[in-house]
Amino acid sequence: xxxxxxxxxxxxxxxxxxxxxxxxxxxxxxxxxxxxxxxxxxxxxxxxxxxxxxxxxxxxxxxxxxxxxxxxxxxxxxxxxxxxxxxxxxxxxxxxxxxxxxxxxxxxxxxxxxxxxxxxxxxxxxxxxxxxxxxxxxxxxxxxxxxxxxxxxxxxxxxxxxxxxxxxxxxxxxxxxxxxxxxxxxxxxxxxxxx
Numbered sequence: 001x002x003x004x005x006x007x008x009x010x011x012x013x014x015x016x017x018x019x020x021x022x023x024x025x026x027x028x029x030x031x032x033x034x035x036x037x038x039x040x041x042x043x044x045x046x047x048x049x050x051x052x053x054x055x056x057x058x059x060x061x062x063x064x065x066x067x068x069x070x071x072x073x074x075x076x077x078x079x080x081x082x083x084x085x086x087x088x089x090x091x092x093x094x095x096x097x098x099x100x101x102x103x104x105x106x107x108x109x110x111x112x113x114x115x116x117x118x119x120x121x122x123x124x125x126x127x128x129x130x131x132x133x134x135x136x137x138x139x140x141x142x143x144x145x146x147x148x149x150x151x152x153x154x155x156x157x158x159x160x161x162x163x164x165x166x167x168x169x170x171x172x173x174x175x176x177x178x179x180x181x182x183x184x185x186x187x188x189x190x191x192x193x194x195x
Contacts (some may be wrong), residue, residue: 001030001031001032001033001080001189001192002030002032002033002035002077002078002079002080003027003033003034003035003074003078003079003080003081003082003114004035004036004037004071004074004077004078004080004081004082005024005034005036005037005038005082006036006037006039006040006071006081006082006084006096007020007039007084008039008040008083008085008086008092008093008095008096009040009084009085009086009093009098010040010083010093011086012038012109014086014130015086015130015163015172015173016084016085016086016128016129016172018172018177019073019084019128019130019161019163019172019181019183020084020128021101021178021181022178022179022181022182022185023082023128023161023181023185024036026147026181026182026185026186027164027185027188029190030175030185030186031106032080032189032194033076037059037067037070037071037074037099039093039099039150040093040095041098042055042066042067042095043066043067044066044067044068044071044095044098044099045064045066045068045102046101046102046103047097047098047101047105048064049111049186050063051111051112051152052106052108053109054105054109054111054112054113055112057116057119058119059072059076059119060072060102060103060106060107061106062102062105062106062140064102064179068087068102068106069126069143070097070123071099071102072078072103073105074108075103075107075120075123076106076119076120076130078123079123079124079192080123080124080126080158080192081094081123081124081125081126081155081189082112082126082127082128082188083100083125083126083127083128083146084100084127084128084129085128085129085142086128086129086130086131087129087130087131087132087138087139087142089146090138090142091141091142092129097159098104098148101112103105103120104131104149104152105157107119107120107153108120108152108153118153118154118155120153120155121153121154121155122154122155122156123155123156124155124156124158124188124191124192124195125146125155125157125187126158126159126160126161126184127139127142127143127146127159127160127161127162128181128184129142129160129161129162129163130158130160130162130163130164130172131163131164131165132164132165132166133164134164135160135162135163135164137160138164139160139162139195141142143160143162149188150192154156155195156179156191158187158191158192159182159184159187159188159191160167160173160179161180161184163177163180172177173195175182
């Protein structure tokens, strides 16, 4: 299975990165092929809704020449797209939002003179996130937004792993969180096998 990870944290060793590590280890142990994009290191321009991507239904074909071209290609080749982002103001970080906006336009040919297909229909999507509030109050809005995003794009939403960090004065990662990440990797693999 091919897995594409969009990593949307500015902190290379922060909470989200720490939670992602055991998740990645388990995917690798299960022979998944992984490609990770660190969005804060990339040049990703915001979508301008120019709709030039709607003219060709065979690919994303965005007129903006930036690092999204590599992400478009990797997403088209993957079986599972993992969105790993901390929660900032009840939603994902700015570069993740830019990538999501570019993907929803580039991959869904719904917005041109004629309504076309979703060229990434059937892809599996999973969320991995960290937040300060309890997840049902901290990550719930992003999850609901992504459920609607997936339904709109004809994607298969698998689920979300969300872990809380109560304080910057406390260590974030522990054995329970590592076990949850390990279990979530297995859950994602099983979900892909069963659909």
